Amino acid sequence: MLESNVIQYRGFHNIVENGEVVGFQVCVRSDYYRGIWLSQLRPGKLIVDGITYTNDQVIWEINGKEYTVSELAKASNDFWRITDVATLKVYQNGGLAQGFHNVSVRFAASCSYMPPFLDQFDENGDETSFNGGTYTREKMIIV
Template sequence: MFDGYIFTENSLANVEENDKTIGFEMRTRIPYYRGIPLSMVHDVEVEVDGEAVPREDIRFTADDGKHWFTLGEMETVTFFRWEYADEATVRVLQDGGLAPGEHEVLLRVSARVAYIPVPFSGEMKRTVTV
């Protein structure tokens, strides 16, 4: 239902810190029609060229990078909300980032809400050029 909002077009880029490429990131919108606390984000999954990124290498921010969380940390974060109108950023820590060239990247975001018994998700796969 919200698949079209999951992976913002032209948002994937390598990330540099201290003159070193530490990974890559992309923007996403919530797969739901209301905001939720980060603790209700059930999972964030990334695949690059058919290979899953390890969960421990994924970071998430819903406030323009002021606060970054691991997926494990997000399970207990009730004081930050991801609002419907706000884009979040998903970062993958990977030395060197993505190699130059074309890549197929899949982003899947799952959320839980109180009145739906199972998590639901949205996903989008894009072919990107770095």
């Protein structure tokens, strides 16, 4: 079941492969009431404890399939439903330490009734002009 907040508590944990912690993940739900085609998604940044993870560091998993940000822009046949979560994965040795973390996620969607210049990010993931959301949850815990 989805939580009402965009950033989900469920699914926030380290990624373990072959017994080694290789990164961490956080789950988000779409903020757009109709769902969106993945090519409409405009990822911004993921910030955890003040550390910014840029688009080239974050892998989006939607509907069981992983995408880089550049792959999302070409995924015009894949749809992110409002009832599904997307998992944002960051691969870094050791993942995150156990304990509480502050998490912020920025993303937007390009919709037919919004002019395209309203939801643009620069190469650092900062909004040049922004028509999306910045979502923050404090004290999320990794055990």
